[in-house]
Amino acid sequence: MAHDAIEDPILLTDATRNVSVKEWKISSEEAGIAPDGAKWSVSKRVLAGGRQEGVEIIDVDNGVMKFTVAPTRGFQVWKANVGDLRLGWDSPVTEIVHPQFVNLAERGGLGWLNGFGEWVSRCGLESIGPPCQDGNRTHTLHGRINYLPASYVEVRIELAPVPRIVLRGVVDESLMFGPQLRLTTEISTEIGKPALSFDDTVTNLSDAPQEMESLYHANFGPPLLGPGAQFIAPVKKVAPRDSRAAEGQMKAWNVYTGPHPPGYTEEVYLMELHADDAGMTDALLKSADGTKGALVSFNIRELPFMTLWKNEATAKSGYVTGLEPATSFPLPKPVERDAGRVPKLNGGESYSSKVKFSALISGAEVENAIASIGRLQRTAPKVEISPVL
Amino acid sequence: MAHDAIEDPILLTDATRNVSVKEWKISSEEAGIAPDGAKWSVSKRVLAGGRQEGVEIIDVDNGVMKFTVAPTRGFQVWKANVGDLRLGWDSPVTEIVHPQFVNLAERGGLGWLNGFGEWVSRCGLESIGPPCQDGNRTHTLHGRINYLPASYVEVRIELAPVPRIVLRGVVDESLMFGPQLRLTTEISTEIGKPALSFDDTVTNLSDAPQEMESLYHANFGPPLLGPGAQFIAPVKKVAPRDSRAAEGQMKAWNVYTGPHPPGYTEEVYLMELHADDAGMTDALLKSADGTKGALVSFNIRELPFMTLWKNEATAKSGYVTGLEPATSFPLPKPVERDAGRVPKLNGGESYSSKVKFSALISGAEVENAIASIGRLQRTAPKVEISPVL
């Protein structure tokens, strides 16, 4: 049986109607849809055992790229790969930890780290950055959205304009006397292509103005990360976050040298990027041998602030780098507000952002990406030596 | 098949015997019991999706009034209605949030607000009121009972003395070096009547004395709440909680004027009421046009302190008023203890309280309620201008 399309979205979760499909699968064979002969599949299941008890995940295989989305964890992407090229890292946290086992206020507001093992999470929506006091509000590390379960989940298999798989989710961060923000996200992938895209909208559900912050925390370990790997982007200006990051006097801030022995502590760099006339820009993590890469593409009008997190610890204690396009820098929210980097939405207003992650699996692809970034680098980067904080 | 009664209670949950019926239903048709031809039903189910994943609820329809009890949330009443007359409000929290997603200590002890969307919750049992330090104890907003799951649930369908539906629940707030208090509650409704009653008993399970506090947090938005709506009760004395509540110099403290634009902050009034010789009293929330109302009836010997909470914020950011009969005022527990407003139970001793909520659906019913309250108003209310805090 061959279809031109699957007409209707497949509804998996809808809290408003008490719909919750726990186990489900569709594949190119069943659907009779196989563009260019591609074999693809999408399946949902519930994990069990340890701290992942009850976590609902959706596994996608587009024929070339495989990835796992966790609706229970704010619709994050837990892991992905294109053949041998793993997108993700070796976290001390190996299970997709269910929010029931996480207390964000623990350890002085650092509880977010109890379940931090994913490839791409979102930080926000009320705040990003370190725990801080903000007037009479207490913010915990990177906000709540990464530990809120989706209230709505649907899957669409589209044939036009291009054949693609779309996971649509709605996650509400709403509470009394607090944020009333809705994340509506579509994570999509073209069948047979080594890339996936986030298409996210944050909506102020209230009729009063509300602030928001959003950051994509994309994390990479080996095989992309390694001594000699490089972060490459059309940097307009860059500064070290603190004295630790400033230690190297910004001489090789974008080059990786680890893993380092115990005692190493993280380095963070804050930057703004050049973009094309439409605001589009790219940032690349290039493997040491130049044959592999991960390209992050987004619009600086939506995500004007880029953070690079280098945590070149020992191989087994959280060796990772984060590429983090965002509405704001991950500094304490009062700092961001004072700097004018906290978007404010009127009642009913929305803020949209798109991010595309592409896996580059040949030297030629990496070269092309570097050349493209080079064309965006209109002027030399302005490199600050003094730390921001 | 017609019955005179359903002989035995229907057991739905009993943690001591590991009984847990997740899906269940009974109706007038099945039971063959239909007093005066009334159609009624009671059903239990488990919610799924978003933050309500795993919440067990019991839906009751007595033929005239419908309401939903959430055993998972301290046997609270999430919502109710009599035809068009909704008892409840439009909270930013639209899901019945499961305790697994709530951390009471979050946001400086304000975590209770993460799931605050219900019509009637209980506050307590160790403490009510704002987060506070109380010697070496730390109390979070409004205590724990509203986020504790019931250990025992049964349903009874009674024919005599009047046909009614009774939900019985037991919720334990007990921990080592802390409270050992058991709430045994019966939420009942006469078949075909627009009212429901709480009949609650708090028991000290210990053999050592224990303090307790209990408050019924009954929350109303439109259609009852609106500009011109009024709170009417036989007030003996009333005082503004703080300088904010004192701003209007108590000239129209019982009249509603909102919703107000962003920037508005809540007003709280603390009062004691007159009652009849048996201690019975009534408090009324009257709609602006006087055709609808909610009447709260209770005994001031059980619940001597009444709080009115006005939160006339924008329509979508928590526009609500709370009528809150209680053992104490919702002030920091040390303040209440010093004022002699914290009941202390000896080992094994119990404290009982009953509250009845009636929906008034005609001008005549509202007039009757006002007249009845008028008869209780033996002397003019003593109105304090100065704030309590």
Next chain:
Amino acid sequence: MAHDAIEDPILLTDATRNVSVKEWKISSEEAGIAPDGAKWSVSKRVLAGGRQEGVEIIDVDNGVMKFTVAPTRGFQVWKANVGDLRLGWDSPVTEIVHPQFVNLAERGGLGWLNGFGEWVSRCGLESIGPPCQDGNRTHTLHGRINYLPASYVEVRIELAPVPRIVLRGVVDESLMFGPQLRLTTEISTEIGKPALSFDDTVTNLSDAPQEMESLYHANFGPPLLGPGAQFIAPVKKVAPRDSRAAEGQMKAWNVYTGPHPPGYTEEVYLMELHADDAGMTDALLKSADGTKGALVSFNIRELPFMTLWKNEATAKSGYVTGLEPATSFPLPKPVERDAGRVPKLNGGESYSSKVKFSALISGAEVENAIASIGRLQRTAPKVEISPVL
């Protein structure tokens, strides 16, 4: 059908392979294995109702001793008994509380007490003792391991060298920028014997050094605890923890006199024990009439520090005594570190400890234990009068 052995371990939980068997049972009849005619059984089920909703437990009956292990609660032993001799106590907490209902940071870091009702729990693995600030780390009471669910569970029925039942569990305490410690535990019991053993290994999963602490919190109420009951051990030195414990000038620190009226507060004694040449030692809780006892056997090279906790409160408010062999004393971790009592494991390194609990059910058995302890008491105990803190 008779077997010589059950060849393979029975796998009940494996998070890495998403295996989770919720209901399961095996018995001597089914297995056809009944050494000396003993009837035994092992079964797994999931509890429901109240705060125990979702807790997975394994009930073991070895023909003489019955006990319940809770994989969901760090593989603790909730309760045990040998006929009339109950090992355990009457806690205010009567349900095996699921971690979803516990917030360790609550009440100033005392949230651990919300579910404290078990016979034997483990404290640790990052820290034991009271809540404290430790540099930039915040430790909550007795650490996390007692509220982490097992990621791996298997059951083995072995015939050689002795017929025994073994429950094997793996519990990971791992988070980013925090501990990366794995508890691998075997709780075993010889068929037909009134004893069970813990055989635990804590492994540093990182490649960087990590500290750890581990304490066995074994708790006893009646019938062992009562006025005239005694703690007997080959004490090398003992000291009162604080001024409260020092009140009695150490004259009868090892004798029980309660239950006491409200107002009583706990007493804690810190000690080191003598041992045999292999390091093995015993500590005994003897009933007042000398006909019953609980013997705790362990190796002081693994568990060099012993704590006695006396909480002789009223019968219903947590009347209990704790015998607590450990790697460290349950004092604030910085105190323990300064005293050199915090083990540090290199990357991949492990720390093993074994503890055996034997129920003594006759005067003769108790006499034998006392005599054995007497032989270990080579020199008179050094009794400190001044408190440690």
